[in-house]
Amino acid sequence: MSIPRLLVVDDDPEIRSMLTQFFQQNGFIALPAATEDQVRAHLKSGRIDLILLDVMLGDENGVEICARLRREQDVPIIFVSALSADHQRMAGYEVGADDYIAKPFNPQLLLARVRAVMQRARRTPSLAYRRRIRTFRFGGWVYDGKRDEVHAPDGYQVSLSQRETALLKVLLANPHIPLTRDEIAAALDVTGSGDKPEAQGRAIDVLVGRLRFKIEANPKEPQMLRTARGVGYVFACDVAVEDEA
Amino acid sequence: MSIPRLLVVDDDPEIRSMLTQFFQQNGFIALPAATEDQVRAHLKSGRIDLILLDVMLGDENGVEICARLRREQDVPIIFVSALSADHQRMAGYEVGADDYIAKPFNPQLLLARVRAVMQRARRTPSLAYRRRIRTFRFGGWVYDGKRDEVHAPDGYQVSLSQRETALLKVLLANPHIPLTRDEIAAALDVTGSGDKPEAQGRAIDVLVGRLRFKIEANPKEPQMLRTARGVGYVFACDVAVEDEA
DNA sequence: AGATCAACGTAACATGCTGTAACAAAAGGC
DNA sequence: GCCTTTTGTTACAGCATGTTACGTTGATCT
Numbered sequence: 397m398s399i400p401r402l403l404v405v406d407d408d409p410e411i412r413s414m415l416t417q418f419f420q421q422n423g424f425i426a427l428p429a430a431t432e433d434q435v436r437a438h439l440k441s442g443r444i445d446l447i448l449l450d451v452m453l454g455d456e457n458g459v460e461i462c463a464r465l466r467r468e469q470d471v472p473i474i475f476v477s478a479l480s481a482d483h484q485r486m487a488g489y490e491v492g493a494d495d496y497i498a499k500p501f502n503p504q505l506l507l508a509r510v511r512a513v514m515q516r517a518r519r520t521p522s523l524a525y526r527r528r529i530r531t532f533r534f535g536g537w538v539y540d541g542k543r544d545e546v547h548a549p550d551g552y553q554v555s556l557s558q559r560e561t562a563l564l565k566v567l568l569a570n571p572h573i574p575l576t577r578d579e580i581a582a583a584l585d586v587t588g589s590g591d592k593p594e595a596q597g598r599a600i601d602v603l604v605g606r607l608r609f610k611i612e613a614n615p616k617e618p619q620m621l622r623t624a625r626g627v628g629y630v631f632a633c634d635v636a637v638e639d640e641a
Numbered sequence: 642m643s644i645p646r647l648l649v650v651d652d653d654p655e656i657r658s659m660l661t662q663f664f665q666q667n668g669f670i671a672l673p674a675a676t677e678d679q680v681r682a683h684l685k686s687g688r689i690d691l692i693l694l695d696v697m698l699g700d701e702n703g704v705e706i707c708a709r710l711r712r713e714q715d716v717p718i719i720f721v722s723a724l725s726a727d728h729q730r731m732a733g734y735e736v737g738a739d740d741y742i743a744k745p746f747n748p749q750l751l752l753a754r755v756r757a758v759m760q761r762a763r764r765t766p767s768l769a770y771r772r773r774i775r776t777f778r779f780g781g782w783v784y785d786g787k788r789d790e791v792h793a794p795d796g797y798q799v800s801l802s803q804r805e806t807a808l809l810k811v812l813l814a815n816p817h818i819p820l821t822r823d824e825i826a827a828a829l830d831v832t833g834s835g836d837k838p839e840a841q842g843r844a845i846d847v848l849v850g851r852l853r854f855k856i857e858a859n860p861k862e863p864q865m866l867r868t869a870r871g872v873g874y875v876f877a878c879d880v881a882v883e884d885e886a
Numbered sequence: 887a888g889a890t891c892a893a894c895g896t897a898a899c900a901t902g903c904t905g906t907a908a909c910a911a912a913a914g915g916c
Numbered sequence: 917g918c919c920t921t922t923t924g925t926t927a928c929a930g931c932a933t934g935t936t937a938c939g940t941t942g943a944t945c946t
Contacts, residue, residue, distance in 0.1 A: 557922055598904090599924055605905060606923095616905095619788070625803055625903070625932075632789065802932055843894090844934050850896060851933095861895095870893070870942075 400514060401425040403438055405458075406450040406476070415448065422507055432461050444471055446514055451477035472513050531638040532568040535620065537611065539568060546611075554610045559584070563603055564611075567621065567631035576628040577601070604629055645759060646670040648683055650703075651695040651721070660693065667752060677706050689716055691759055696722035717758050721746075776883040777813040780865065782856065784813055793856075804829070805852045812866065812876035821873040822846070849874055 402424055406412045412428045419426035427444075429435050431453070438444055447465070451458040462473050475496045494513045497506060532539040536549020539561075546561060548554050556564065566575070566583040575583075577600040604623075608615045620633040647669055651657045657673045664671035672689075674680050676698070683689055692710070696703040707718050720741045740754050777784040781794020784806075791806060793799050801809065811820070811828040820828075822845040849868075853860045865878040 559923065597925060598906095601904065602906075602924075608905095623904070804933065842935055843896095846894070847896075847934075850894095853895095868894070 399423065399425050400445045401427065401443055402446040402448060402510070403427050403429055403435060403444050404448050405429045405435055405453070406448075407431075407453050408450075411450075418506075419510075424510075432464075435461075435465065439465075439469060439471065446472045446474065446510060448474050448476055448510075451475055474509065474513055532565075533636040533638070534568065534571075534633045539564060548611075556607070556610060559603060560607045560610065563607055567629075568635050571631045571633060571635045574624040574627045574630045580628065600629075644668065644670050645690045646672065646688055647691040647693060647755070648672050648674055648680060648689050649693050650674045650680055650698070651693075652676075652698050653695075656695075663748060663751075664755075669755075680706070680710070684710075684716065691717045691719065691755060693719050693721055693755075696720055719754065719758055774884075777810075778881040778883070779813065779816075779878045784809060791856075799855045801852070801855060804848060805855065808848055808852055809856075812874075813880050816876050816878060816880040819869040819872045819875045825873065845873075 400423075402419060404412055404415045404419070404426055406415065406428075407430050409430075412430065416426040416428050427438055429438060435447070449458050449462060453461065458475065458477075462475070465471065465473065472494045474494055477496070495509050497509060529541040531541045538547040539545075540547060544561065546554070546556050546564060562584050563580065566580055577596070580600050581596050604621060605615075608618050608621050612618045612621060620631060622630045622632045624630050645668075647664060649657055649660045649664070649671055651660065651673075652675050654675075657675065661671040661673050672683055674683060680692065694703050694707060698706065703720065707720070710716065710718065722741070722743055740758055742751060742754060774786040776786045781797075783792040784790075785792060789806065791799070791801050791809060807829050808825065811825055822841070825845050826841050849866060850860075853863050853866050857863045857866060865876060867875045867877045869875050
């Protein structure tokens with residue numbers, strides 16, 4: 397394989413050049429870009445093996461851009477973000493990103509991830525499916541990221557709705573961390589237009605209630621999906637994560 | 642693994658340099674920092690394996706800083722404190738600290754703890770889980786840190802409210818030590834926004850009363866939750882502590 | 887001992903937050 | 917288009933927590 401070419405997309409010039417230089421020094425050809433148009437230009441003018449995409453691109457939303465790019469072309473994309481709050485956003489829905497890395501990052505880790513994704517991309521025939529797939533285990537339960545399904549422990553028989561599953565995913569991605577209703581709502585709405593700063597009613601409460609009813613042994617005394625009074629909710633359960641190829 | 646890099650955060654220059662030198666002499670790369678901004682700067686500019694964080698950073702609250710950092714990045718954090726009174730603060734709520742050490746410390750112990758935490762961090766995939774879990778036993782009672790629940794001795798049947806449980810945790814962390822109402826309130830509110838210097842009414846008294854009613858055999862003559870007249874309250878009961886992996 | 891006064895215990899009330907049933911709206915399925 | 921399922925809204929009841937008020941306790945002084 398020839399020298400890998402990657403596109404560094406960030407609106408902060410400092411970070412952009414920092415990243416570009418870092419990858420250049422590590423044997424990549426790294427091209428800087430700041431806007432969606434520039435990205436498209438690069439994609440048209442030459443081969444790009446991977447895109448490093450900032451989640452916050454000025455007032456643009458990296459997630460949206462990713463979704464658009466993905467529809468048009470199969471480029472591996474790795475998200476980069478400064479805020480862990482964004483992390484939930486990513487956990488909430490697969491947008492087609494191949495991986496996700498939080499700033500500030502460990503350079504070695506970053507390199508490793510980039511290489512891993514490119515490896516994977518080379519093996520995978522159709523890239524359309526590529527995205528981070530993770531399976532979570534908690535209690536006797538399993539969330540199967542591959543099928544996006546929840547499997548109950550033994551005898552149980554449940555089927556979660558789409559939204560319930562999404563909520564569960566957000567919780568699983570943030571175990572033991574109290575999440576406010578707003579944070580949860582934001583994570584759930586990644587799939588949407590991305591502009592819903594409006595105050596939402598009690599939708600989250602009801603959703604939580606319904607999920608409890610389905611996954612808690614005794615919904616009246618929730619063991620996993622606990623409420624953090626005055627704050628929001630916590631998933632108080634250890635979760636084992638499994639990354640899949 | 643390469644040389645471990647750790648960040649020493651303290652506003653007292655003397656302690657800062659003392660610690661930095663100590664760790665340098667023991668084969669670490671130790672970087673000093675005094676403010677939250679400096680911490681962030683370091684995190685951005687390079688790999689940091691562990692943070693030693695003073696509980697009192699001038700008028701800032703180390704606990705708050707820890708909570709903020711934790712939300713953004715998974716760095717192991719060890720708290721350092723001069724006052725045992727601060728201990729309550731830590732017991733009040735798990736903020737995500739990996740360990741807690743009281744000044745003045747035994748250098749060997751400090752080294753051991755630092756190494757232990759770094760070991761643990763390396764094994765743990767997602768650091769988001771890491772937090773100190775402790776189980777307390779007193780009288781026939783048990784506080785189960787894993788579930789954050791209180792179990793009554795035999796036949797008894799009680800369920801403590803969240804706040805009552807929190808109060809109990811504060812007391813259990815400081816057996817035989819008289820705590821003022823302010824200290825208790827501070828410890829209870831670690832979870833909150835952190836800015837409540839206002840004088841609080843008799844809330845603590847009432848809370849203590851309710852807890853007594855639930856856990857004392859004869860609430861009128863409390864054996865464990867004694868009042869220290871003119872001071873506050875004492876938990877006059879031997880407590881066995883169990884650390885969990 | 888008795889008087890005095892501050893500290894404490896607690897019942898009763900006030901407030902705010904949460905759980906949830908019941909209804910309404912929206913999204914699919916056929 | 918009609919029916920079913922999912923999702924959001926609203927309203928209300930229940931609970932957790934804080935506040936107030938008042939009676940009691942205990943320390944101190946004379």
